[in-house]
Amino acid sequence: MSVLVVGSVALDSVETPFGKADDVLGGSATYFSASASHQTPVQLVGVVGSDFPMEKLKPLADRGVDLAGLERADGESFRWRGRYRHDLNSCETLETRLGVFSHFRPKIPATFRSAQYVFLGNIDPRLQLDVLQQVDKPKLVACDTMNFWIESRRDDLIALLAHVDLITLNDAEARQLTEKSNIVHAARWILEHGPRTVVIKKGEHGAFMFTANSVFFAPAYPLDSVFDPTGAGDSFAGGFIGYLARTGDLSDASMRRAVVHGSAMGSFVVEGFSITRLLEITRSDIERRVAEFHQLVAFDAAVPANGA
Amino acid sequence: MSVLVVGSVALDSVETPFGKADDVLGGSATYFSASASHQTPVQLVGVVGSDFPMEKLKPLADRGVDLAGLERADGESFRWRGRYRHDLNSCETLETRLGVFSHFRPKIPATFRSAQYVFLGNIDPRLQLDVLQQVDKPKLVACDTMNFWIESRRDDLIALLAHVDLITLNDAEARQLTEKSNIVHAARWILEHGPRTVVIKKGEHGAFMFTANSVFFAPAYPLDSVFDPTGAGDSFAGGFIGYLARTGDLSDASMRRAVVHGSAMGSFVVEGFSITRLLEITRSDIERRVAEFHQLVAFDAAVPANGA
Numbered sequence: 001m002s003v004l005v006v007g008s009v010a011l012d013s014v015e016t017p018f019g020k021a022d023d024v025l026g027g028s029a030t031y032f033s034a035s036a037s038h039q040t041p042v043q044l045v046g047v048v049g050s051d052f053p054m055e056k057l058k059p060l061a062d063r064g065v066d067l068a069g070l071e072r073a074d075g076e077s078f079r080w081r082g083r084y085r086h087d088l089n090s091c092e093t094l095e096t097r098l099g100v101f102s103h104f105r106p107k108i109p110a111t112f113r114s115a116q117y118v119f120l121g122n123i124d125p126r127l128q129l130d131v132l133q134q135v136d137k138p139k140l141v142a143c144d145t146m147n148f149w150i151e152s153r154r155d156d157l158i159a160l161l162a163h164v165d166l167i168t169l170n171d172a173e174a175r176q177l178t179e180k181s182n183i184v185h186a187a188r189w190i191l192e193h194g195p196r197t198v199v200i201k202k203g204e205h206g207a208f209m210f211t212a213n214s215v216f217f218a219p220a221y222p223l224d225s226v227f228d229p230t231g232a233g234d235s236f237a238g239g240f241i242g243y244l245a246r247t248g249d250l251s252d253a254s255m256r257r258a259v260v261h262g263s264a265m266g267s268f269v270v271e272g273f274s275i276t277r278l279l280e281i282t283r284s285d286i287e288r289r290v291a292e293f294h295q296l297v298a299f300d301a302a303v304p305a306n307g308a
Numbered sequence: 309m310s311v312l313v314v315g316s317v318a319l320d321s322v323e324t325p326f327g328k329a330d331d332v333l334g335g336s337a338t339y340f341s342a343s344a345s346h347q348t349p350v351q352l353v354g355v356v357g358s359d360f361p362m363e364k365l366k367p368l369a370d371r372g373v374d375l376a377g378l379e380r381a382d383g384e385s386f387r388w389r390g391r392y393r394h395d396l397n398s399c400e401t402l403e404t405r406l407g408v409f410s411h412f413r414p415k416i417p418a419t420f421r422s423a424q425y426v427f428l429g430n431i432d433p434r435l436q437l438d439v440l441q442q443v444d445k446p447k448l449v450a451c452d453t454m455n456f457w458i459e460s461r462r463d464d465l466i467a468l469l470a471h472v473d474l475i476t477l478n479d480a481e482a483r484q485l486t487e488k489s490n491i492v493h494a495a496r497w498i499l500e501h502g503p504r505t506v507v508i509k510k511g512e513h514g515a516f517m518f519t520a521n522s523v524f525f526a527p528a529y530p531l532d533s534v535f536d537p538t539g540a541g542d543s544f545a546g547g548f549i550g551y552l553a554r555t556g557d558l559s560d561a562s563m564r565r566a567v568v569h570g571s572a573m574g575s576f577v578v579e580g581f582s583i584t585r586l587l588e589i590t591r592s593d594i595e596r597r598v599a600e601f602h603q604l605v606a607f608d609a610a611v612p613a614n615g616a
Contacts, residue, residue, distance in 0.1 A: 182532070182534070183530060185532070202513065205510065205514075215530055217530070218607075219514065222491060224490070253607070257609070259607075294609040297524070299565055299568055301565070301568070301599050
């Protein structure tokens, strides 16, 4: 089953302690698509400016990402420039130029409207809601958000929650949205406002998935070398939702495997600039890393008889 | 098999957003003992001042903690006063009065010298080494340390590493000791300097255990209410080393279960002031929480046949 993603397509310029990249492919929809395309076909809705080097998108199209919903508007493309310091934990945004993205009004092509799996990338919650009015009856609607919308569009975001099945957000955002400092309380608050599933991402500290009667935790993989953290969250979402769309299985067991597929994709993308690593890896690389995640947390809870 | 612990016994005064406690039982050896005593008999070596209310130690003695190595010296007991802010993540030390602890020279009673499991709590690494010269031939020697010793006794600490099998330290301390910002690199550096096992604690973000050919991760339990984080690290160590001493099994599978027992004890102790919760819980509470940890991270890596 294919998955529909609505979000940004950008040109990023990034500095890390290990190197520098200019005008490389970025944006939430880009990372999500490159990641999800390892699991299932992807339909992308977004906007780029008239200056956008369209050939940069060929690797996505080659991977089965349908770009029929990518609008090309008069004006400049969304550009972001950022710098990561030595420990890679804090990112300094040097410049954000929204360009045509500031007037983005997602238009879902007729052929995309029957999408069964929908990911609403981090955009204005009013636009996220507007997308839902353009699609038929998805089996699963997931959304992401960020501090900017929590501050400026809190009521719209809370209204959106009633219409989504799943939300991914980071721990600071969860605390900010719910005004609860305890992450369990924050998750419970969000569950009470609509979503059946809340995924709270903690970056290098892993991710929690909360439902009404289950908590699951997947660590971030302890990587030998983290090159560029940009896009980890959207690549996580791509692996996660992509896995669900591929299997069509929304059971707790499948959701857990999906979170780990998300963590695996997050662990790959940070090994290189932009989506480079996501274009290099294969399904078997992903399955191997999922198995490594399994080994990372595996233990037998029962005490052996001779150890009592 | 019993376990020998050398460390501090203190009187703590703690303020958290949820309450205040004055002159309650604290110190690394105290938390370690209360925790490990759920698994195995404990032999404690430490010092208190002539002002110490000895009746406070009765619950430890009742739990099988042998206090024959607890010296009572002329002078004031070690006192610590601290305050946790709203999010419980940062602790402000308001006062530290070392008292008799500043002249502490551990003397291991003759009956403790054949200890097979030794935990060197966070004291001067020269004293930790001195303890090792007083014991016969332990099966496992573990140590803890802190930023103060890394700064002031780095060479002594590195010399100690050659004589320990296992070290527990937090992520900031691991980075400081090794001058590596990547936690995998930091663990490797420590493994090259002696210990066969390195446990890197990340507080509310869980703990990693590294050996030459295996990495294990245990999350911290997502608690509904964290009351007072004091002593979580030493309670972790007590559950961890206590489990190993009880089972006598140092295989990778057993070490993994031991880490989870440590995490379970860390998750209990923060539910109350001082060692209160550790005195309330039973072995079956512990086994139940270990099972909850198992459920928290459990997933089946294999994709079901119908999901391909």
